[in-house]
Amino acid sequence: MNDTLTAFAQAKIDELEAKSLRRTLKPTHRTDGVHVVRGGREYVSFSCNDYLGLSHHPRVKAAAIVAVEAYGVGSGASRLVTGDNPLLGQLEARLAALKGADAACVFGSGYLANSGIIPTFVGPQDVVIVDELAHACIWAGATLTGAPIVAFRHNDVADLEAKLAEHRGKARRALVATDGVFSMDGDMAPLDAISRACRAQDAWLLVDDAHGLGVLGGGAGTARLFPEAQIDLHMGTLSKAIGGYGAYVCASRPVVDLIKTRTRTVVYTTGLPPANAAAAIAALDVIECEPELVAAPVARARRLTGSLGLPEAQSAIVPVVLGEAERALEAAADLERQGLLAVAIRPPTVPAGTARLRLAFCALHSEDQVDQLAEAVRPWVGA
Numbered sequence: 001m002n003d004t005l006t007a008f009a010q011a012k013i014d015e016l017e018a019k020s021l022r023r024t025l026k027p028t029h030r031t032d033g034v035h036v037v038r039g040g041r042e043y044v045s046f047s048c049n050d051y052l053g054l055s056h057h058p059r060v061k062a063a064a065i066v067a068v069e070a071y072g073v074g075s076g077a078s079r080l081v082t083g084d085n086p087l088l089g090q091l092e093a094r095l096a097a098l099k100g101a102d103a104a105c106v107f108g109s110g111y112l113a114n115s116g117i118i119p120t121f122v123g124p125q126d127v128v129i130v131d132e133l134a135h136a137c138i139w140a141g142a143t144l145t146g147a148p149i150v151a152f153r154h155n156d157v158a159d160l161e162a163k164l165a166e167h168r169g170k171a172r173r174a175l176v177a178t179d180g181v182f183s184m185d186g187d188m189a190p191l192d193a194i195s196r197a198c199r200a201q202d203a204w205l206l207v208d209d210a211h212g213l214g215v216l217g218g219g220a221g222t223a224r225l226f227p228e229a230q231i232d233l234h235m236g237t238l239s240k241a242i243g244g245y246g247a248y249v250c251a252s253r254p255v256v257d258l259i260k261t262r263t264r265t266v267v268y269t270t271g272l273p274p275a276n277a278a279a280a281i282a283a284l285d286v287i288e289c290e291p292e293l294v295a296a297p298v299a300r301a302r303r304l305t306g307s308l309g310l311p312e313a314q315s316a317i318v319p320v321v322l323g324e325a326e327r328a329l330e331a332a333a334d335l336e337r338q339g340l341l342a343v344a345i346r347p348p349t350v351p352a353g354t355a356r357l358r359l360a361f362c363a364l365h366s367e368d369q370v371d372q373l374a375e376a377v378r379p380w381v382g383a
């Protein structure tokens with residue numbers, strides 16, 4: 001044991017604890033799309049990203065079980081060695097078709113996808129321009145490029161244009177990256193205007209649509225709502241509305257070929273387990289056959305925003321911004337006493353002074369459950 005390491009860690013933990021920023025894991029299991037059991041008590045959860053409840057859908061589970069029986073639980077090696085189960089290729093074809101792209105590549109997770117894709121196309125002589133509220137793994141990928149990273153104000157296309165005008169000329173190439181739906185705010189990026197700004201300055205556009213797939217655009221994702229937008233890299237995850245685990249990028253065939261040849265988080269990591277691919281294919285089947293299910297999470301979210309007089313929800317995510325971390329923790333504890341789980345989100349996940357309850361809605365929440373949540377949240381927003 002190294003004493004200085006332990007002392008360093010303890011001091012850091014104490015410092016975070018004093019600021020209400022220490023995090024601890026709480027063993028939790030989910031029994032369906034909306035219920036979780038924690039500390040022996042059952043809660044209605046508004047903190048899961050399983051927007052369609054597909055993690056527990058009989059058809060999705062059955063597909064995973066069949067794949068486990070046929071191929072085992074792991075893929076055994078990286079895809080370029082022996083880990084390229086044909087189910088991965090089938091899933092890629094489905095995702096590419098859904099996004100109207102030539103090809104797709106699946107990844108072990110969204111974090112792996114963004115941290116691998118961005119440095120595949122961008123190097124130190126280039127520039128990465130990122131929405132200030134983009135997900136942490138976009139920032140991780142941008143950092144690995146060695147290129148200057150420039151933030152533009154959240155969803156502010158004029159600021160993006162200004163940043164492009166300032167930095168594009170000095171850089172060999174430029175990549176602009178944004179979330180399609182912002183994970184902690186639930187708002188959508190104006191992809192048509194962002195795409196126009198990118199075209200005007202010959203910049204590539206990456207959109208992380210982790211929270212749009214299966215929920216917006218009839219299930220196809222945020223880009224479907226902006227038919228004019230030209231998106232070079234459609235990235236997303238299999239862990240939210242798809243209900244499982246993993247991620248993807250859809251793009252032109254040469255772009256995907258280069259990713260499969262060079263991206264470090266494809267080449268040097270174990271392939272996605274076949275059962276995850278089988279489950280995702282079954283989930284896409286459900287999404288394509290059940291438009292009412294796809295429409296339900298946003299309807300639930302709007303029921304809450306309507307009831308509390310908050311800005312109308314644009315996605316399945318509604319932020320209730322409460323300010324300091326302590327206040328968000330108190331609100332979460334108050335809801336928990338009422339059997340509702342809405343985890344407090346604190347800095348550095350969100351900017352200082354904007355700690356919040358991040359409410360996520362599932363198609364399987366009943367209207368009564370949403371109304372109960374609204375009454376529990378009401379005193380905290382003074383509505």
Ligand code: PMP
Nearest residue numbers: 109110111135183208210237239
């Ligand atoms: N992008 C966004 C917008 C996310 O919200 C998340 C995770 N919550 C990720 C990427 C990372 O995906 P994963 O959990 O599959 O690593």
